[in-house]
Amino acid sequence: MEMTDAITGLSALAHDGRLAIFRLLVKAGPDGMAAGDIARKLDTAANTMSAQLLVLSNAGLLTARRDGRSIIYAADFERMGALLLYLTEDCCGGKPEICAPLAAIAQTCCPPKKARRANA
Amino acid sequence: MEMTDAITGLSALAHDGRLAIFRLLVKAGPDGMAAGDIARKLDTAANTMSAQLLVLSNAGLLTARRDGRSIIYAADFERMGALLLYLTEDCCGGKPEICAPLAAIAQTCCPPKKARRANA
DNA sequence: TCCATATTTCATGGATTAGTGAAGTATAAG
DNA sequence: CTTATACTTCACTAATCCATGAAATATGGA
Numbered sequence: 628m629e630m631t632d633a634i635t636g637l638s639a640l641a642h643d644g645r646l647a648i649f650r651l652l653v654k655a656g657p658d659g660m661a662a663g664d665i666a667r668k669l670d671t672a673a674n675t676m677s678a679q680l681l682v683l684s685n686a687g688l689l690t691a692r693r694d695g696r697s698i699i700y701a702a703d704f705e706r707m708g709a710l711l712l713y714l715t716e717d718c719c720g721g722k723p724e725i726c727a728p729l730a731a732i733a734q735t736c737c738p739p740k741k742a743r744r745a746n747a
Numbered sequence: 748m749e750m751t752d753a754i755t756g757l758s759a760l761a762h763d764g765r766l767a768i769f770r771l772l773v774k775a776g777p778d779g780m781a782a783g784d785i786a787r788k789l790d791t792a793a794n795t796m797s798a799q800l801l802v803l804s805n806a807g808l809l810t811a812r813r814d815g816r817s818i819i820y821a822a823d824f825e826r827m828g829a830l831l832l833y834l835t836e837d838c839c840g841g842k843p844e845i846c847a848p849l850a851a852i853a854q855t856c857c858p859p860k861k862a863r864r865a866n867a
Numbered sequence: 868t869c870c871a872t873a874t875t876t877c878a879t880g881g882a883t884t885a886g887t888g889a890a891g892t893a894t895a896a897g
Numbered sequence: 898c899t900t901a902t903a904c905t906t907c908a909c910t911a912a913t914c915c916a917t918g919a920a921a922t923a924t925g926g927a
Contacts, residue, residue, distance in 0.1 A: 641757035704844035
């Protein structure tokens with residue numbers, strides 16, 4: 628990931644409405660959610676929601692597919708992983724002082740050697 | 748870390764000048780750098796630099812201390828670690844699909860069991 | 868075809884952000 | 898005490914962001 632992409636991603640997430648959307652879609656998983664359902668869940672006007680989804684999509688953090696009249700948005704896990712990787716690796720140089728706390732969660736969710744724990 | 752703090756941090760980093768400052772200070776380590784040295788290194792006007800440093804400081808990502816006529820800024824590693832932890836844990840729910848790439852770097856910089864590698 | 872639903876696009880206005888010249892504050896040196 | 902250095906603060910403008918009403922587009926059903 629390049630620096631400009633990282634900045635676009637950070638900007639997209641640096642907004643309470645958009646961060647809420649992203650978090651909701653992470654919880655929703657690969658199946659994603661229809662734009663209207665997201666709007667109702669977060670109590671946001673349809674056009675406002677559309678603009679917010681566009682920003683996240685343009686940052687590559689969301690994928691979109693049409694299903695009938697609805698458009699289903701889903702979090703792009705790979706892209707988010709790349710952003711986090713950029714922050715730890717390129718931005719922070721993998722300093723132990725910074726990424727030590729991450730080791731714990733990486734350990735929990737992605738055991739390095741043995742079988743991976745199911746998570747949902 | 749709370750969501751509003753995370754947003755403040757993301758906003759602070761979502762700017763090319765400020766991200767460059769932060770990266771420079773991460774490289775500089777705990778000793779930090781004087782505001783003027785940062786400004787010269789990044790070819791930025793003094794007052795512009797001051798404003799950018801203020802944003803990062805207000806987000807808690809930098810610490811500042813006076814040394815004679817200079818003011819020394821340093822990256823707050825703990826805070827950055829907390830931001831990354833928020834993004835992986837609270838925002839992304841520690842999903843393996845997202846944090847798997849992080850496991851590698853966490854593995855490299857912070858070995859879980861054995862002695863930690865020195866890193867300059 | 869006509870209508871309802873789902874979402875987006877456009878236009879607008881208000882709020883926030885960002886860079887800069889000029890002035891102000893703090894420290895050090897002569 | 899005066900002057901220089903190091904930064905910050907202030908005032909201002911340009912640019913960008915953001916929410917919203919209104920209109921447009923796309924799909925599905927009667």
